[in-house]
Amino acid sequence: MLKDLNFMAVLAAKDINRAKDFYRDKLGMEPSESLEEDSLMYRGANGTSFLIYQTENAGTAKNTQMGWETDNLERDMEELRGRGVTFEEYDFPGLKTENGVASSDWGKAAWFLDSEGNILNISQRA
Numbered sequence: 001m002l003k004d005l006n007f008m009a010v011l012a013a014k015d016i017n018r019a020k021d022f023y024r025d026k027l028g029m030e031p032s033e034s035l036e037e038d039s040l041m042y043r044g045a046n047g048t049s050f051l052i053y054q055t056e057n058a059g060t061a062k063n064t065q066m067g068w069e070t071d072n073l074e075r076d077m078e079e080l081r082g083r084g085v086t087f088e089e090y091d092f093p094g095l096k097t098e099n100g101v102a103s104s105d106w107g108k109a110a111w112f113l114d115s116e117g118n119i120l121n122i123s124q125r126a
Contacts (some may be wrong), residue, residue, distance in 0.1 A: 026085050087112050
């Protein structure tokens, strides 16, 4: 049943206004609506969406919380860097980045943090 429904990511923010500024200024996104006083909904392509809500738990997860898929990773990274986004460098078993990019048989990907410490990802399939 759930496979036929739209789904969305949910991200935490310690400061909802700071998060709103980050998503607008760094990622070029505007909220489509505010569901409650301390939450914002963003809509993307093909019924995708994500919600940001204010909570003290923001930034505590150590895993990727949301990602975008692109057809040109280098182009999008260049634009994001121009907006002030800094890409993370990793050197773990099974994951090593060079200039912010990890490559493997499945494709390539890059990670960055939002203003609230959430780990976000942009990837391109091979």
